[in-house]
Amino acid sequence: xxxxxxxxxxxxxxxxxxxxxxxxxxxxxxxxxxxxxxxxxxxxxxxxxxxxxxxxxxxxxxxxxxxxxxxxxxxxxxxxxxxxxxxxxxxxxxxxxxxxxxxxxxxxxxxxxxxxxxxxxxxxxxxxxxxxxxxxxxxxxxxxxxxxxxxxxxxxxxxxxxxxxxxxxxxxxxxxxxxxxxxxxxxxxxxxxxxxxxxxxxxxxxxxxxxxxxxxxxxxxxxxxxxxxxxxxxxxxxxxxxxxxxxxxxxxxxxxxxxxxxxxxxxxxxxxxxxxxxxxxxxxxxxxxxxxxxxxxxxxxxxxxxxxxxxxxxxxxxxxxxxxxxxxxxxxxxxxxxxxxxxxx
Numbered sequence: 001x002x003x004x005x006x007x008x009x010x011x012x013x014x015x016x017x018x019x020x021x022x023x024x025x026x027x028x029x030x031x032x033x034x035x036x037x038x039x040x041x042x043x044x045x046x047x048x049x050x051x052x053x054x055x056x057x058x059x060x061x062x063x064x065x066x067x068x069x070x071x072x073x074x075x076x077x078x079x080x081x082x083x084x085x086x087x088x089x090x091x092x093x094x095x096x097x098x099x100x101x102x103x104x105x106x107x108x109x110x111x112x113x114x115x116x117x118x119x120x121x122x123x124x125x126x127x128x129x130x131x132x133x134x135x136x137x138x139x140x141x142x143x144x145x146x147x148x149x150x151x152x153x154x155x156x157x158x159x160x161x162x163x164x165x166x167x168x169x170x171x172x173x174x175x176x177x178x179x180x181x182x183x184x185x186x187x188x189x190x191x192x193x194x195x196x197x198x199x200x201x202x203x204x205x206x207x208x209x210x211x212x213x214x215x216x217x218x219x220x221x222x223x224x225x226x227x228x229x230x231x232x233x234x235x236x237x238x239x240x241x242x243x244x245x246x247x248x249x250x251x252x253x254x255x256x257x258x259x260x261x262x263x264x265x266x267x268x269x270x271x272x273x274x275x276x277x278x279x280x281x282x283x284x285x286x287x288x289x290x291x292x293x294x295x296x297x298x299x300x301x302x303x304x305x306x307x308x309x310x311x312x313x314x315x316x317x318x319x320x321x322x323x324x325x326x327x328x329x330x331x332x333x334x335x336x337x338x339x340x341x342x343x344x345x
Contacts, residue, residue, distance in 0.1 A: 092296055144302075
């Protein structure tokens with residue numbers, strides 16, 4: 001088994017965080033302590049990652065290995081994100097290594113712990129662990145969060161509230177006064193923030209909102225919640241993502257409910273699947289390709305910082321969202337433009 005940074009720290013008689021700084025930010029460590037740590041590493045054969053070796057030697061990082069952690073690579077929203085990040089990472093001299101947690105916080109913790117000594121930076125997407133736990137697990141290794149904000153780490157998040165505002169206003173104009181929201185995972189920060197946003201927006205737009213129970217963020221999860229959507233009496237539903245929305249359309253059809261004639265369905269993400277379903281899916285577009293590029297740029301800034309340079313304040317980038325109208329949404333039965341105001345007969 002190859003020696004780890006923990007072995008180096010124990011041999012040198014220092015804490016793990018001090019041993020980590022010897023390779024990531026050596027100017028913050030006394031000369032004697034640094035020499036002791038480097039000597040211990042050489043004695044046990046510990047080999048730091050390329051980026052850490054460069055920083056320990058006071059040299060600029062020329063290339064880096066980045067661990068990109070996603071909750072479900074089967075979801076096409078992450079395919080566009082990863083593709084854009086890998087392409088941009090190549091230009092930034094970053095090799096992107098992709099890992100999938102299957103939406104498990106335990107798996108997420110295990111992956112970060114396993115890769116901590118092997119990579120130069122992390123991009124953690126829609127994490128299931130609390131942000132503070134992720135920051136602690138990554139230690140001094142540069143980190144960017146996607147779909148999660150934190151005062152301790154840089155982040156890229158979509159403006160979910162604005163996309164939901166557009167969707168509710170559109171549905172309200174079409175006569176929908178009772179709307180359901182189909183939740184995703186209870187561990188999803190995105191789900192929590194969307195529920196909070198849509199509850200406030202529904203009150204502002206005078207819409208009766210039904211927040212349904214948690215489901216898997218998959219087609220099967222959407223099919224499972226379809227009966228609850230129909231039973232709620234809502235004339236429209238917004239799903240946590242496109243996969244769930246497609247599952248709701250399928251489940252509604254199995255129950256004899258026509259989309260959009262009897263039920264309008266809106267997804268979130270606007271993945272390529274939204275354009276090929278029947279009916280095609282109205283969805284809130286989230287610019288995940290742009291998010292992939294931004295995450296690599298933000299990580300690059302951290303990786304190329306001069307040794308000893310004062311860490312910059314974590315950045316939080318918010319990306320715009322846009323409702324894309326397709327065939328899965330329509331007016332309620334009997335709706336006409338003249339009756340779009342609730343007070344008219």
